Amino acid sequence: MVRQSKIAANAADINREITWFREILKTRSSLNARQETKYKSVYDIAPPPLNGSRSVFADFIQEHDLDFEERFLLALALVPHVKPELLDMFLVKNETTGQIYTEFGGKRGKNHTGFIPTGETAMFVLAGDNLQKRFSLQRCFDGLHKFSRENILSLENIDKNEPMLSGALSISQEVLDMFTIGEARKPNFSPEFPAQLLTTKMEWPDLFLSPHVMVQLEEIETWITHHDTLMKDWGMEKILKPGYKALFHGPPGTGKTTTVALLGKKTKRDVYRIDLSQMVSKYIGETEKNLAKVFDRAENKEWILFFDEADALFGKRTSTRDAHDRFANQQVSYLLQRIEDFNGLVIMATNLKGNIDEAFIRRFQSMIQFPMPTAEERHKIWTNGFSISVKPDKDIELPEIAKKYEISGGAIINIIHHCSLRALGRDTNRIQLNDIIEGIRREYHKNRRTL
Ligand SMILES: Nc1ncnc2c1ncn2[C@@H]1O[C@H](COP(=O)(O)OP(=O)(O)O)[C@@H](O)[C@H]1O
Ligand SMILES: [Mg+2]
Structure with a gap:
């Protein structure tokens, strides 16, 4: 699939996933306020079927055999990246304390102005005040769970004095790339990724x-x-x-x-x-x-x-x-x-x-x-190393040179580089024996050897 169609397929499936996710949030909020709802439990809201779907997102969910809860957690971690305003409902303040509700968990980012869900947010939505559910959901943050083993989703580390679930829910960059552009980007070198x-x-x-x-x-x-x-x-x-x-x-x-x-x-x-x-x-x-x-x-x-x-x-x-x-x-x-x-x-x-x-x-x-190359191997490296655009002078006999000078493949390539530059400097494509010998001398010198 070309990139554009991968993106389109992902977008369509993630849209449906988000609709499901939004329904769950709405239901939890109504259940919490003891309002009338269509569902008795958030678990009654079936996730969108994925069979027939060809997106990278759908493949991922199927291949990893994610259940209801796992799928919800993934959606929750994904939403701040794709539709952050969906979580704004969590930002309402408790009139008595003037702070956001403790039970919603969540935190504010340094730059991101929206709501960043934490483990606690997931607990609130899925478990509500059901402690048994809450305890059993912890499995998803266990080191042996596929989320951790396959580096899909994790809870950010927090200070040891604070509850583990107050860590932000974080989806790995690769999974995020796959869900959006349809393929993992290659990471760049940096001090953090050496x-x-x-x-x-x-x-x-x-x-x-x-x-x-x-x-x-x-x-x-x-x-x-x-x-x-x-x-x-x-x-x-x-x-x-x-x-x-x-x-x-x-x-x-x-x-x-x-x-x-x-x-x-x-x-x-x-x-x-x-x-x-x-x-x-x-x-x-x-x-x-x-x-x-x-x-x-x-x-x-x-x-x-x-x-x-x-x-x-x-x-x-x-x-x-x-x-x-x-x-x-x-x-x-x-x-x-x-x-x-x-x-x-x-x-x-x-x-x-x-x-x-x-x-x-x-x-x-x-x-x-990796031994030093034999005369025969050196000959091949010499012959293969020169550009097809150059003409070696008549007096250059590569088999002889290869046999006589016991140098590494790397040294041979350095010499070829040197001779080629000398030829270009003279505005020709003729390689001279002198330059080869001079190059060999230089390589010998590097290793404190003499010709
Ligand atoms: N056996 C070989 N066959 C072909 N080219 C070689 C060989 N050994 C070295 N070279 C050439 O020398 C250069 C330097 O080799 P490199 O792989 O960096 O060696 P090392 O890592 O062992 O120091 C290579 O880029 C290659 O062009
Ligand atoms: Mg090397």
Whole structure:
């Protein structure tokens, strides 16, 4: 479906949902005032049927098998975003106290001038003064309920001295996106969401890796496509830990980052790269909070989480010299725990070989060493790397160059970049041997090697 028709389908279904929702509010208010109503209980008001409906909204409700109460909660959390004025009835003030009625719950936003429903608002509408109903409704805010497990809807955290139900009811951004524009938007990188979508213009055949690495990558690919069958249909959920963890290690420039990007591209999964260097925050607890957001959004989303240059995680974590180290240790422990519990694919990359402690290694289902490319692989990277628009001079023999200089794929690409710029600077498309040699010298120099 194109975006416009997705939007139209959602709008039609949500309109009907809102009509149902409004009827419930009206009925609760009449019941409360002991006025005549069409219904004896709000539960008698049947939600609009969704069969035959093709909207993302309708699919969502059906797929998640939401019952009356769950559907109402979702509508209540949705309304401030789509039709806030519907809740204005809660803003009337109690004449005696001059405040809004305690039983309505709710709060005012910093910017939003309308009524923001809380857990208490839901209780008021659904349970009224029926305590038994009120207690049984708490199930929807339990950590094991699908609302929480699948990051659909939650109660905002409140101070420990206040009742839990005074937290605002909050619908996740993705669910909101799906209900409105019909698809989840990709989150942007920010200090609060320290992960970035990793993409590449390269294609799988542009990657030249040793057969040994390729075979191991196939297992990861198989996991990506078949993990649902493995865990659910084969019933391995109770035996295997959730998710799959892989570690890519090897010298810089050997294609680790590129491989992760291409794995995502090949299997049509989004890869989110988390930069640990951006993670250290001045405020204790901030890092955990931001990382939690990434994991929460990634959960059940088929995202690949990629910790690039994850060296910071691999130092031995036993010696604690000062407060700063302790802080770092605490963050590392938090991160490892989240990685362990994550039900998707996590890939980490590091340039360090040794120094990884045993306890850590046991957590990975797969450890792939990316070796320096062989002469043959280097030749392919050289040949494939140049633009088809350039003409190498006659004296350039790529097979010879590939054999003679043992450098990484990344270094080769840097040299090709250098030579191409030199040619453009001379206003030609001819690549010169001199420039290649000069480029190689520079790369050697970076690693304190000489030609
Ligand atoms: N095996 C390879 N095959 C093709 N290109 C490679 C290979 N290894 C490295 N490259 C090239 O070098 C660049 C840098 O590689 P990268 O994936 O960043 O290495 P790493 O993450 O291991 O440091 C890539 O963009 C790619 O163009
Ligand atoms: Mg890299």
